[in-house]
Amino acid sequence: MIYKRSSALFNDAKKYIPGGVNSPVRAFKAVGGDPIFVKEAKGAYLYDEDGNKLIDYIASWGPLILGHAHEPVLNAIIDKAKKGTSFGMPTEIETDLAKLAVSMVPNIDKIRFVNSGTEACMSAVRLARGYTGKDKIIKFAGCYHGHSDSFLIQAGSGAVTFGSPNSPGVTQGTAKDTLLANYNDLASVKALTNANAGEIAAIIIEPIAGNMGCIIPTPEFIKGLRELCTQEGILLIFDEVMTGFRLGAGGAQEALGINADIVTFGKVIGGGLPVGAFAARNEIMSYLAPEGPVYQAGTLSGNPLAMSAGLAMLTELNTKPQVFKSLAEKTEYLHKGFDAVLKTKNIPYQINRYGSMISVHFTDTPVVDFASSAKGNNDTFKKYFHGMLEQGIYLPPSAFESYFLNDALSYDDLDKTINALKKVF
């Protein structure tokens, strides 16, 4: 495949945009080479600036679960745009989407729309702090909740794993209130709740992790976490920016059978336009301005254009729930196909899968947390990524990402993907 125009566009972009991209993962730093510039997309296919057709496995990192330019979503956006895009005033469609989301997701009474997953998670933590009157939060190494300061924290020194900034610009003052635990390790959480008794407002978790590759919680871990939060008066925040409206109408709460106290959303809920959201029971959401004292706001929050895309998307998913089964079956088919190919090759690998989330790790140990995910051989991953790309298969350009299948993928596309893998190693 030729990528000359993409490379030229990348060089031009770098003159005006830091690193040539508006979000770091797109720059191919983890896999090397120049990123692909997309001209347009339809269904399961990307058409890049060099005229290459690529089978897409990121779906814009999750939102386009029904494929690119899905007609009902597209038409809703076009129709709404003709009537104006945003007013900074309440509109009926915000209530329509809120009603639908609340009807689909268990254990929430109200929802607030924002413009990104970051904003949703940042606001959810502030709400949890305001509601509980406590300052500290626990997050998990390898989980990503957006780029708000409280989340850009890595394991610090000291027995109780105080956080330390993992980006310049994040202050120690912020980091001290974020404690770090290990995914699938309930003892690491209990050590923190014991050492910080009465000071922890919330534990935030990706209920099925997608930012270390796809990592599934053990039933004991996620159930134990819920019980620990209940007994310690800590709010459990499920970051469902990835899993919400992807695993099923009820997301990870429904799939795992675990009730969170606050749930955050992004990606699918916006149908491809910028929408994030956070939701909870009335007793918690009533603390949010203007009803309550916890401030949160946004110029374009709930703008009718984005709401029209989200409403069309959730309406599609709510009226055609078989999509979730179809997606899960396609992901299982891909898993089995990859497994059949890789076991004939002399390379260690793990494949993690949950619903329509899947990831391949080149390591011989099971991938159950960030440390085991980090053991993956990145040189093998780079060979895999570029070997697939050369054959027209676009995978996430990082070993620490989950793949996002879209339901426009055909079984022929899946076979092409599986056959491409045969030629990589």
Ligand code: KE4
């Ligand atoms: P955004 O602010 O990017 O809309 O959402 C942040 C976020 C929050 N929570 C979870 C579980 C997420 O996965 C994300 C964002 N996901 C990444 C992909 N791993 C977005 C891709 C990017 O950063 O460009």
